[in-house]
Amino acid sequence: MTRLTLALDVMGGDIGPRITIPASLLALEKDPMLSLSLFGDSQQITHLLENCPKTLLERIQIQHCNRTIDNNYGISHALRHSKGTSMRLALEAVKLGAAQGCVSAGNTGALMGLSKILLQPLKGIARPALISLLPTVDGEKSVMLDLGANVECSAENLYQFAIMGAIFAENRLNLVYPRVALLNIGIEEIKGRQSIRDAANLLEKSSLLNYIGFIEGDMLLNGKTDVIVSDGFAGNIALKTLEGAAKNVLSSFKGKETSSRSRYFKPIFAKIMRHLFKTTYQRLKRINPDEYNGASLIGLTAVVVKSHGSANVNAFAHAIADAAFQARQRLPEKILAGLARY
Secondary structure, three states, X not given: OOOEEEEEEOOOOOXXXXXXXXXXXXXXXXXXXXXXXXXXXHXXXXXXXXXXXXXXXXXXXXXXXXXXXXXXOOHHHHHHOOOOEXXXXXXXXXXXXXXXXXXXXXXXXXXXXXXXXXXXXXXXXXXOEEEEEEEOOOOOEEEEEOOOOOOOOOHHHHHHHHHHHHHHXXXXXXXXXXXXXXXXXXXXXXXXXXXXXXXXHHHHHOOOOEEEEEEOHHHOOOOOOOEEEOOHHHHHHHHHHHHHHHHHHHHHHHOOOOOOXXXXXXXXXXXHHHHHOHHHHHHHHOOOHHHHOOEEEEOEOOEEEEOOOOOOHHHHHHHHHHHHHHHHHOHHHHHHHHHOOO
C-alpha cells in the first residue's frame, strides 16, 4: 500500500468537526499508510483530538482557517468569497502537490466550481461529473453519473459521461467491457428528451462502449448494467430517492419508532420480519447508504470526493477511504489515458 496524504475540509457538512474529526481518526486507524491534512478551526479540531493516540496524531497536520463556505451561498457568491476558506485551502493543497486528493462535505456547487478552477478538467472533458458506486441486490456494485454537478446536459455531455463512467468502472470495479445504460423514462427508442435520444445514437455508434440501451428508475439496483448515465437533475433525484427508501426500510426492520401509535407494535413487527425474512434483511443491509457515501468529481486532474452533508462518522470515513483508493490507483491518470481510446 502506497503512503498517501489527503486534504480534508473538516468544517463542511451539517455538523462539521464533530463528525469529520472522529471519521478522520477512524480512517487513520484502518489505513496505516494514510496521513491527513485537516483544514479548519484549529481550536475545535484540537479539542476533538485531546484523547487521540500519539500514533495517529503523528499522521495529522492541522491547517488553521476560520472561514467556511455556507451551504446557502450560490455558486457565484461562494466562488467570489472563497479565499481563505477551509474548502479552498484544501483544494489548493492538492493543486500544490501537498496532498493527493481532497474530501469535503461542504457546498457541492462551490466544490465543483473551485475544483474546475484550481485543479482543471482533464483535456477533452467539457464538464466534470459526480459519480458514485451503487450496490446491487445481488451483492455486486455499479456506478452512476451525473449525480448533481450538471443539471442540464447535451448529448455530447452524456456521451462523455458514459466514457468516463466506463473507464471508472474498469478501474474501480475491475470490470472488462462494462455495460453502459442511459437512465430514461422508458426503454423504447422514442421515449425521453431529445438530448437523451441523441446520446443513445452516439453510444450505439461506438464499438468501444458496451452500450445496452435505456434503463428505467426501477432497475437501478438490479445489476442489469454496470454504468448508469444521466443528467445531474435526474441522477440526483434518483440517488436521493434510493437512499431515502433504503434508510426507511432499514429503520423499519430495526424497529425504530416513527410515531407514538407505533411505539408498542413496531419492535414486535421488526422481530417477526427479521425472523421470517432474515436473508432479505441481510441483503438490505448491503445497500446501506452509509457504506456508499462519497461521490467523486470525475473528469478532473486530481481526486476530489464529495461526502453527503448529513453523513455520520462511518459514512464520512468511507468517503476518505474511497478517496485514498482512487488516489493510489491514480484514477485521473487512467481516465485521461482511457479517453485517448475513444
